[in-house]
Amino acid sequence: MGIHDVSQTVHKLWNGWELRTVILLSLFLQVFLVLFASRRKYTAGFWLGTFVWLAYLSADRVATFSLGILAQRLGDSETNCTNPNPGFIPAFWAPVLLAHLGGPDTITAYSVEDNELWLRHLLELGSQVVVAFYAFLRSWWSKDPLLFVAVPIFLAGMIKYGERIGVLRSASSEQLMSSKYKEMNELRSQFNRFSNSEFFEMTDELETTDERLIQRLGLNDIIPEAKFLHEANLFFQMFGVLHADLVLSDSNHLASYLILRNKTAEDAFHIIEVEMGFMYDVLFTKVSRIRLSHIIRRAVSLLCFVSALLAFSLGMSKNNHAYLTTEITVSYLLLVGAIIIEIYGAVFLLFSDWAMLWLSGQKKPLFNLVYRTIWSSLFRSFLHNNKWWTGSMAQHNLRSAQLTENKWFDISIIKKLLGKSHIQSWEVVSLELKKLIFEQLKDKRSRYSYRMRTYDPGKNDLHEILSERGDQVIGGERCLEKLGWSVNCSDFNESLLMWHIATDICYHYDFPKDGGDANNVHPSCKMSISLSNYMVYLLCDCPFLLPKGIGKERYNQTCIDVSQFSTSLKRIISGGSDLDGFIETLELQGSQVSGLFNGSKLAKALQSLVTEDGWENERKWEMISKVWVEMLTYAASHCGWKEHAQSLTRGGELVTHVCLLMAHLGLSEQCLTN
Structure with missing residues (x-):
């Protein structure tokens, strides 16, 4: 066999399998994103982020490319159930690709900037619907015996793509700010039942608990296992206002301060972790607050795919010669894959923090029982991994990096070439470190009084307190x-x-x-x-x-x-x-x-x-650790919220959690002092 014959064989083979390959690749990318995209919230691995990035960028392009090939090939020749055509392709492949363009529930945007491109996605929706409809019409002309199977999938594809655009639009900066005005008004009305004097009185009573506040906020009837979710949700509403570059009134951050003040460092950080998990869902996924409209859309999409699969199976039993065996196999894979993805999305929502928040918020014995059952289930642990962020700090030591960079081979070299990472190792954020940070933040808060607005150098100047980057600690040690x-x-x-x-x-x-x-x-x-x-x-x-x-x-x-x-x-x-x-x-x-x-x-x-002033080594290192905490808090308070939000896609950063914890303690210049 000559080279020309081999080339002809390869060309023929590729023409026969090109469409099948790319459409199965599109399905594979959807499954990969469903399984791994949400893990970005609590995984900071270099490889996971890279593969999710590649899959996210490839998914839309592969689906669009497949639609183009499909539109060209569908209806190129007429056929019917008694005259099979080897080139015949099921009409519903086009709307399935439209559903793929809608993306899975676990990821809508890879980065914050993707949300700003919602208008571009809206334009793409229009163009892709036209292409899919054109492919559908060509199937109509070709007398596809199972043309009706495409109708419910078309509806599901429109729902999924439209939902994705709606989520991208709602997470864009302009819409987010607009919606947060409404939330700010709701927060204001929620705290209008308190007078400033009541807040100041509770703040002055250092030994008091947050029971009074919790009762007035209606959180006292929440079961103990779910209390942290509702506190995190309350904080999340405040964070949304801060993220939109708005300011919080005294009553808002005084309330969060009263809730946090008597908690342990572990509990305080835990609430912040859950709150950041809420923000991640809103900015980067379709999973958000439980609403009836969202449940209806999910149910309709699932029913559309199930009905399409049943109709296709029934049609195949009557017209088993309509398509080739390969096309039938690919069709079943696409339909079953779509159903599995929809079911996974529904289960993912059911076991999410938003569902747990809704269940416990009903304050009824049956709902509380369902909450406890789901929360303690092993399946939820598998889906959620019981983590809201990576819980670790990346480590880069300048000296060791320079003195060991001449190794013959090091994986970090590849990472540096890609401009992705200087990470040498990871260190768990220990409970001791959380305690140290929390205690220093409470110390800063104790030096600022919202009741007394007069300037008192070193005590009541919030700007000066936020500008401390080690001098307060060193001054306290008289150094x-x-x-x-x-x-x-x-x-x-x-x-x-x-x-x-x-x-x-x-x-x-x-x-x-x-x-x-x-x-x-x-x-x-x-x-x-x-x-x-x-x-x-x-x-x-x-x-x-x-x-x-x-x-x-x-x-x-x-x-x-x-x-x-x-x-x-x-x-x-x-x-x-x-x-x-x-x-x-x-x-x-x-x-x-x-x-x-x-x-x-x-x-x-x-x-x-130590050598001259007679210090113990322990005292020296305690001072050094406090200086580093003060540098961390300085950095946390001098960075925009958009940058902190972006860090959520890499497993979260300690500096982001510290920044949010500071804001809830009132240590932010966005806390209104009227």
Whole structure:
């Protein structure tokens, strides 16, 4: 067989399988997105995000491409049930592809920006409906004996695509802001039953619980297992207002402060996690608050696909020669796949936090029993994974990254080439760290009084409190004269890098003193290292979550200096030499933009607290950990909500949860002070 014959055979084979291949690929992409797209909420893996991104971008293009091929091939020749045509294609394949363009319930937008493109999707809907209808008409001319099967699928496809556009539109910034005006008015009316004096009275009573407030808000009849969902829902309404760049009145954030004030750090963070889960659903999925219209649409779509499958099966029993065996197999796969996707979407909604919120909100014994049954079921654990975010911090240590980057092969090299990740490892956000953050935030809140509006330097100036990035902690330890220069830089990123270098050097100085056993390292030391590496990761991969500055350039110059002085730096961290000579060398030869010189200088000053001022190592590391928490809170409060919302698609970020926790404690400049 010659090359020409092989080419002819391949060409014929491809012509026969081209449409079948792309339409099955479209189904596969839908199934993949159904199963894995929602996992972005609690998974920060590089590969999952990459595959979901590829599937999301490919799904619409493959379905559109398939529609084009289908419109060209349908009806090219006439046929009927007594005169089978090898090229005959079922008419309902076109509306099935229209349903694919509607997408699964688990993902409507990959990023926040996709919601702004709803008008483009509306235009595409019009064009794709025309193409699908054109393909349907060509089937009509070809006398397809099962033409009627396409009618219910057409209806389901229109519903699913229209629903997707509606969700994208409602999540766009303009519509979101418009809807939040309504929510803000609802919140205002909800809290109008309280007077400001009542709130101030409850706030002043430090020992009081939130029972009074909960009772007035109608949450006292909620079963204990579901109370956190309703508190998170109340907070979510407030967050929606903040996300739309609106302001909250005193009564709103005083209420959230009263609810959070007496909770443990674990419970407070848990409520924030659930609240962020609500926001993820609204911005990136079709799963949202339970409404009758949504249930009706889901039921109609499912019934349309089921009726189409039954009609096709019945038609095949009477006209078993209408299509080729391959077309029949592909048809069954498309219909069964569509039904499974619809059922999965319905089950996913039934087991979602929104359904649990609705069930427990009915406040009836039967509904409470159903809630407890679903909540404790293993199936819900499988669907939800009992997580609302990844619960971890990405880690990037500048020094170790530079000193180990010359490996022959490292997966991080591939990630860097793709511009996706500088992540070296992950560290679980421990309960100790949550307690430290929560306690420092409550301390900040205690220094701000909403009753007293007069200016009181260091106590009642909210802007000044939010501008603290380590100076409050250092001042409390009476070290401003020795360390104040390190946190008062005009560029926050400069302080971040020098404290990162200093923390790393101090850790390697002190670690051998603990016998080289990581289990003997003080918890404050562990938290300091974790936060230090996490903040540098944000600087590298998520600079939009940090205050603006020349952080990237400082990072690059610091990396150059670390590589240039790697030999000396290795001797220092191994305890082979002191810092004095190294600092003198850096002063003469190092870059002015680099953070290595100032970081080494700061490390020497921190070590002198122990060697000269008589501090215990534990006290030093407690101060360092609190400085890092203050830097984290500073970064959290100096970033836009849109950037924080975008981080939800990568498993969530600790800085986002801290930012929201601060807002609910009233530590946000969007909290109205009238």
